[in-house]
Amino acid sequence: MKAPKTTIRYWLFKSEPDVFGISHLRQKKIAPWDGIRNYQVRNLLRDEVAVGDIALFYHSNTKIPGIVGEMEVVKGAFPDVLQFDLASEYFDKASTVESPRWLAVTVKFRQIFPRMVTLKQLRADALLSQMTILRKGNRLSITEVTEADYHRICLLAKKN
DNA sequence: GCCAACGTTGGC
């Protein structure tokens, strides 16, 4: 039996709502977080993201980008099936079943926040100025969030 | 649609 997890970590997962938004996850309840095709993010999934961790759901590349809810990691890294699917845009002919290049995790819906926390709000909040997502040039679709920042975001996400 | 700021590819 594995040792119990002592600390949970917090993450921000980006997705384009037109492709897969929080309402899709709410409907499915549990879904693979797949289609990751960046080595840095792949390594995060492999080495850092763990079962029990909390992930903020961020809507990117949309009219009002921002954090819309949260989910929980319920299964650790496993090979992303899309890399072997010829019909998928995520198919990777260089990847093999014996040595898969790309990984996914499974996430479970937790909630849609009563109030979305927009990118504009994040930028305007002095307490959140160190967030990785706010750094210039950052394009990683998964970044870590500190516990303090996570709690701050939850506060901003509550109804008045 | 523009474009800054990356990441990836491939010739050498």
Next chain:
DNA sequence: GCCAACGTTGGC
């Protein structure tokens, strides 16, 4: 291993 060219991300 360098780096130019190309592709992608994602805010605006």
